Amino acid sequence: MIVSADAVALLGRAGLDLLTLLILVGWLYRGQQSVRSMPLAFASLNVGIFAAVTAFTSTPGVLTAGLGFGLFAILQMIRLRSTAFTVKDVAFTFLVLITGLINALPDLDWQLVVALDAAMILAVAVTDTGRDAKITRVMRLTLDKAYSDPVEVQAMLQERLGLAIESVVIKEIDFVRDTTDLRLSYFIDPAWSQPTSEEMFDDSEGIFRA
Incomplete structure (x- = not known):
C-alpha cells in the first residue's frame, strides 16, 4: 500500500504534537497537578483541537482554516467550573490548545513548527520556578458566619481543618444571610499519592459551620 505524502506529513505533525504534549503535561506539569483529572483534560483539549483543525483545513468549501480558528476562540472562552482550576492550570490549558492548533496547520513550515514547540517548552521550563515547591490544593467553602x-x-480554618493553609481569599460576604464565600489554598504532603477528598474540591461548594 502506497502512503501519500499528505498522510506522512499528517502523521509527522501528530507525532510532534504528542511529543510536545508529553513533555509539557507528562514532565513539566505532571508532578504539580492540581487534581488527578487535569492531565486527561489537557490531553483531550490538545488532541481535540488538533483533530478539529486537521478536519477543517482538509475539507474544501465552508469548512476552512478560519472556522478552525473560530473553534479555537470558542474553546478559549470556555470557563472550566472546577474550583481547583489554578492559574498554572490556565497557563497549561492555553499552551496545549496552542500546540494542538500550530501542529495541525498543514501549510506551516516544519522548521517553524518545531521551533515554536521548542520555544513553548523552553519558556515553561525556564519560568516555572515552582516545580520544586510544596504541592498545594484549592478548596472553596461557604462559612455559616460573616x-x-x-x-x-x-487561623480559624487551620485550627478546625488541621490543614497547612497557604492563603485565603474571601470572595463574598453576605451579612443578610450571615455567610462568607471563600477560596483557600493549602499544602499537602507530597507522599500522598492522591488527595482523599479531591472530589469535593472539583465541583462542589462545601458549607462549613464556624
Whole structure:
C-alpha cells in the first residue's frame, strides 16, 4: 500500500504534537497537578483541537482554516467550573490548545513548527520556578458566619481543618444571610499519592459551620 505524502506529513505533525504534549503535561506539569483529572483534560483539549483543525483545513468549501480558528476562540472562552482550576492550570490549558492548533496547520513550515514547540517548552521550563515547591490544593467553602478578616478566617480554618493553609481569599460576604464565600489554598504532603477528598474540591461548594 502506497502512503501519500499528505498522510506522512499528517502523521509527522501528530507525532510532534504528542511529543510536545508529553513533555509539557507528562514532565513539566505532571508532578504539580492540581487534581488527578487535569492531565486527561489537557490531553483531550490538545488532541481535540488538533483533530478539529486537521478536519477543517482538509475539507474544501465552508469548512476552512478560519472556522478552525473560530473553534479555537470558542474553546478559549470556555470557563472550566472546577474550583481547583489554578492559574498554572490556565497557563497549561492555553499552551496545549496552542500546540494542538500550530501542529495541525498543514501549510506551516516544519522548521517553524518545531521551533515554536521548542520555544513553548523552553519558556515553561525556564519560568516555572515552582516545580520544586510544596504541592498545594484549592478548596472553596461557604462559612455559616460573616467574616471580613482573612487572617482571622485562616487561623480559624487551620485550627478546625488541621490543614497547612497557604492563603485565603474571601470572595463574598453576605451579612443578610450571615455567610462568607471563600477560596483557600493549602499544602499537602507530597507522599500522598492522591488527595482523599479531591472530589469535593472539583465541583462542589462545601458549607462549613464556624
